[in-house]
Amino acid sequence: MSDQSDAASGEGQADTEARAELLDLLCENARYSTEDLARMTGLDADEVEAVVADLESSGVVQGYAAVVDWDRAESVTDAEHVHALVELNVTLDRETGYEDIAERLAQFPEVQALRLVSGDYDFALEVEEESMSRVSRFISEKVAPVPEITQTVTHYVMDTYKEAGHRFEETGDDDRLSVTP
Amino acid sequence: MSLDGESDREAGDGEEAEESTLTPSQRVQNTPPSGIRRFFELTEEMDDVISLGVGEPDFTAPWNAREAAIASLERGQTSYTANRGMRDLRERIAADAERWDLSYDPDEEVIVTAGASEAIDAAFRALVDPGNVVAVAEPCYVSYEPGVRFAGGETLPVPTRAEDEFELTPAVLQEAGAERADYLIYCYPNNPTGATMSVEELAPVAEFCKEHDVGVLSDEIYADLTYEGEHASIAALPEMRERTVVFNGFSKAYAMTGLRLGYALGPAGAIEAMNRVHQYTMLSAPTTAQYAAVEALDSCADEVAEMRRQYDRRRQFVLSRFDEMGVECFEATGAFYVFPEVPDPWEDAGTFAEALLEAESVAMVPGGAFGAGGNGHLRASYATGLDDLKEAMRRLERFVDEHRD
Structure with missing residues (x-):
């Protein structure tokens, strides 16, 4: 009996390690192929597929996205992107909690990210739009009028240096000598 | 001319x-x-x-280490340090080595050098007399053989074998005639093969060295880059501490090659002899790099x-x-x-x-x-x-x- 449970927990440990390792690799680069993930982790391709499918279906992995430098994207796509960080203060009552307010705000497609934070304000909102005026209009016409919201402070993003762990810079040449002992 | x-x-x-x-x-x-x-x-x-x-x-190199180097320059810390390196750094190096069951006195048994390469060169010049034989486990880093030659010694190649996964064994030592060597130098984890040696695999090598009175120069510069099991040092084995000098440094694990900082650990007599060479040639390891190394050991494990x-x-x-x-x-x-x-x-x-x-x-x-x-x-x-x-x-x-x- 105890042997069996030991074996089961050993397997569970291996699963946990595989999940953590694959999650880490997908965060690093979600475009690694199943074959490459298998080569890097020592798992079989089938095992990788199964673990990733499990991470997806259980909601641990909510989606995959590219990390884009929109300033550079503008020059090749004509698409304009303005980002703003918005601080929101709210009042709660018996019928309305943070969840309820978040549920309302998160539905707006302009809202890219929504977080409840500690400190001087309650919600941190990331908004993406085509222009500053559209961001302003969205905040003043859609967000500020929400009855529980008592204050908004909008910060336009002027420049981005690092996002999701990626530094936005010219890719540095490898300045090491090409062959060394 | x-x-x-x-x-x-x-x-x-x-x-x-x-x-x-x-x-x-x-x-x-x-x-x-x-x-x-x-x-x-x-x-x-x-x-x-x-x-x-x-x-x-x-x-x-980790930003915290680089930042500490920059801060030391801003504070104007540009003078020599003690020959053997800053005491703060030697203390941390000695404490860090305890991970590998190595215990050394920071005052007498640790020396900080300009890269592990300088430490190895100082060891050759401090320990090898003309006519002494240094057995070199091959394949190996390219500087051992010339280093021994510059010190006036002779080298004895000890080729390791693919079928042994490039590990040292009493058999290959014997085959090469290493029992007549005064010293044995090797590097594990190994450049160029990537081979490592566990404590069980090192034990018979230690026995060979004790039996034939061979001193060991153990280059462990890649110790932190061990992927299966734990790194083991021969100096942690019984009666090996007094016949071994261990070399390590910050180049590989901390990606600090250009800062040129290494160290050696060994019995007081050997380190004192190496310091004699070091103080007349290098005087002290680069000061800026020593500040980076202190920070590296304090905060860069992640x-x-x-x-x-x-x-x-x-x-x-x-x-x-x-x-x-x-x-x-x-x-x-x-x-x-x-x-x-x-x-x-x-x-x-x-x-x-x-x-x-x-x-x-x-x-x-x-x-x-x-x-x-x-x-x-x-x-x-x-x-x-x-x-x-x-x-x-x-x-x-x-x-x-x-x-x-």
């Missing part, structure tokens, strides 16, 4: 150069340039080469662990790819090298490496550059980003397939 370049040029090419008073010593004349040099020159001549020939990390994790993924990736393309490669478990056999139909690693460079612009170093034991193999470094590794393996596979019967 004039040392003034200007007048040399005026003399013109056609004129016979005057007899120089600056004749290289016999010692230097008898020392050929590193076998890696030629390959480096070939590679430099070509564009868009993916080099798997690099013997240093592709990561940058970065080291992350770099190790990245190397391990690449290691597994590269080993899988060699396996898929049918190239024999033993499972390297340390450093950032794998050491595959030269694929059929080639027999000579140098010819293969040059043909591969020519055809596919991928550089791998022929194993023979690291001593006779490396013949028939190639060193592939995975201190290169995964994208480049993938592309290099793709090209290598194409090249190997094209030439297969």
Whole structure:
């Protein structure tokens, strides 16, 4: 009996390690192929597929996205992107909690990210739009009028240096000598 | 002969150069340039080469360590330190070594040097007398043999074998006649093979050295880059501490090659002797780098662990790819090298490496550059980003397939 449970927990440990390792690799680069993930982790391709499918279906992995430098994207796509960080203060009552307010705000497609934070304000909102005026209009016409919201402070993003762990810079040449002992 | 370049040029090419008073010593004349040099020159001549020939990390030193170096400069800490290095640093080095069951007194048994290379050179000059024999486990880092020669000693190559996974064994020591050696130098985890040795595998080597009264110079510069099990030091084995000098440093694990900082751990007498050489040649290791190293030991363990994790993924990736393309490669478990056999139909690693460079612009170093034991193999470094590794393996596979019967 105890042997069996030991074996089961050993397997569970291996699963946990595989999940953590694959999650880490997908965060690093979600475009690694199943074959490459298998080569890097020592798992079989089938095992990788199964673990990733499990991470997806259980909601641990909510989606995959590219990390884009929109300033550079503008020059090749004509698409304009303005980002703003918005601080929101709210009042709660018996019928309305943070969840309820978040549920309302998160539905707006302009809202890219929504977080409840500690400190001087309650919600941190990331908004993406085509222009500053559209961001302003969205905040003043859609967000500020929400009855529980008592204050908004909008910060336009002027420049981005690092996002999701990626530094936005010219890719540095490898300045090491090409062959060394 | 004039040392003034200007007048040399005026003399013109056609004129016979005057007899120089600056004749290289016999010692230097008898020392050929590193076998890696030629390959480096070939590679430099070509564009868009993916080099798997690099013997240093592709990561940058952790920012906390770099920031500490910058801050020390801002504070004007630009003077010499104690010969043996800042006491703060020696204390941390001694404390850090306890991870490997090594216990050394920071005052008398630790010396900080300009890279592990300087420590190894100081050890040769401090411990080796003319006529002494230093057994060198091969394949190995290129500087051991010249270092012994510069110190006036003789080297005795001890070729390790692919079938032993390039580990040292009493059998290969015996076969090479190492019982007559005064010292044995080796490096595990190994450059160029990526081999490691566990405490169980080191034990018989320790017995051999005790039985034949051989001193051990243990280069453990890649200790932190051990992927299966824990790194083990021979100095932690019974009665080995007093006959061993351990070399380590910050170049590989902390990606601080250019800061030139290493150290040696050993019994007080040996370290005192090495310090005698060090104080007259280097005086003290670079001060700025010492401040970086203090911070590295205080706060950069996470970065080291992350770099190790990245190397391990690449290691597994590269080993899988060699396996898929049918190239024999033993499972390297340390450093950032794998050491595959030269694929059929080639027999000579140098010819293969040059043909591969020519055809596919991928550089791998022929194993023979690291001593006779490396013949028939190639060193592939995975201190290169995964994208480049993938592309290099793709090209290598194409090249190997094209030439297969």
